[in-house]
Amino acid sequence: MSGxxxxxxxxxxxxxxxxxxARGIVVVPLQVVIxxxxxxxxxxxxxxxxxxxxLKGxxxxxxxxxxxxxLAGVYATIAAQGASEILSVHLSAEMSGTYESALLAARESPVPVTVVDSRQVGIATGYCALSAVDVLDAGGDVAAAAQAARRRAELATTLFYVDTLEYLRRGGRIGAAAAILGGALSVKPLLRIDEGRVVNLDRVRTSARALSRMEDLVVETAGSRAVDLCVSHLANPDRAGALAGRLAERLAANLxxxxxxxxxxxxxxxxxxGPGMVAVCLAPLLGGAPSAQE
Incomplete structure (x- = not known):
């Protein structure tokens, strides 16, 4: 990484x-307290x-x-290894204090650090980091790489289904979706990330309908654009795998x-x-940029 x-x-x-x-991205862990x-x-x-x-227990x-x-220690280590600048891309500041930690750490860094709030979560943030590396690998500077990361975040769509809103409520991450608490706990919520927050998208009676609705929305959102696509789950591999298979077929031309x-x-x-969650991230490629898997 020298220079x-x-x-x-x-x-x-x-x-x-x-x-x-493979892409030279340094990953800093968050912590879980059990x-x-x-x-x-x-x-x-x-x-x-x-x-x-x-959670089940x-x-x-x-x-x-x-x-x-x-984070300051991570930046110092990267600098000591010869890096001239650092671009630090993180999950939504609306959902975590990680972005704030990065801003504070940047003040102590021996090399310049640009911090980007992706205003996304999960692999959508990962796609932002990959787009930034694409720009740097092509000879672009950090400002251009940061702009690419922000643009990829703006284009990305993150939708997810949860069995219950209870876990989001407990963690205080429910944002505007709080409006559907109470009686809505008996239905299957379909949510999305909007401006860095969790918001309500739809409410359906069964998990099968929720996943079908999410699938249709992803296909509709993709349109004719070239995209990267990721399906994630927690303790729900069968439904996630089936959804990924259907989306691969329906979006074959986009992929x-x-x-x-x-x-x-x-x-x-x-x-x-919480367990049972299934999410889809649809991330259109930036014009002329390589895909995440190239």
Whole structure:
């Protein structure tokens, strides 16, 4: 990384580890607190399975941002390895204090740090980081890479179904969707990320209808654009896999041979949505930019 800019993101960006490594993206973990134990998010710490099991067992689960001092240490290490600048891309500041931690850490960095609030969550933030790397790899500067990250975030659509709003309510992440609490807890909520917050999109009577509605909305939103697509879930692999398969067929022309990513949601986001959640992120490609999988 000597002499060049480096992209940093956080673990909620849900990038496959091999993709982050291949693209030179540094991933900083958020933390999950289960009972009295604190874990870094990741395969060697808090896993989606641990979170799902704890939630099902009614054990207390919470999450926390990286401390500014920790991020400052990451920036210092990257600088010591020869980086000339850092672009730090993180999940919505409306949902987490990670962006604030990054701003505070940037003040202590020995090299310039540009911090981007993606105003997204999950793989949508990951796609922002990938678009930033695309620009840097093509010879662009950090300002252009940050602009690409923000533009990719604006284009992305994140929809998700949850079995219940209870976990979002507990974590205080429900935002404008609070308007459908109460009686709505007996229906199946379909939600989306809008301006960095969770908002209500629709209410249906069954999970099958919710997933069907989400599928149709994703296809409608894609239109004729070239896209990257990811289906995520927490403890709901069969339904997520089936949805990914149907979307791969219906959006074959949009994907142009690119795979639909499908996997379990990370532990931090999983703690706020609960078991059974299924999400779809549709991220149109930027003009002339490589896809996430190239």
């Amino acid at each position: 060049r800019a480096v992209v940093v993101t956080d673990s909620t960006a849900s990038l496959p580890p091999e993709v982050a490594r 009972g009295a134990s604190v874990y870094d998010e990741g395969p060697q710490g808090a896993t989606p399975e641990m979170v799902a099991e704890a 009614f054990r207390p689960v919470s999450t926390s941002r990286p401390a500014p001092a920790h 142009d041979g690119r795979d639909v990513w499908c996997g379990e949601l990370g532990a931090v986001l999983g703690a706020h949505v």
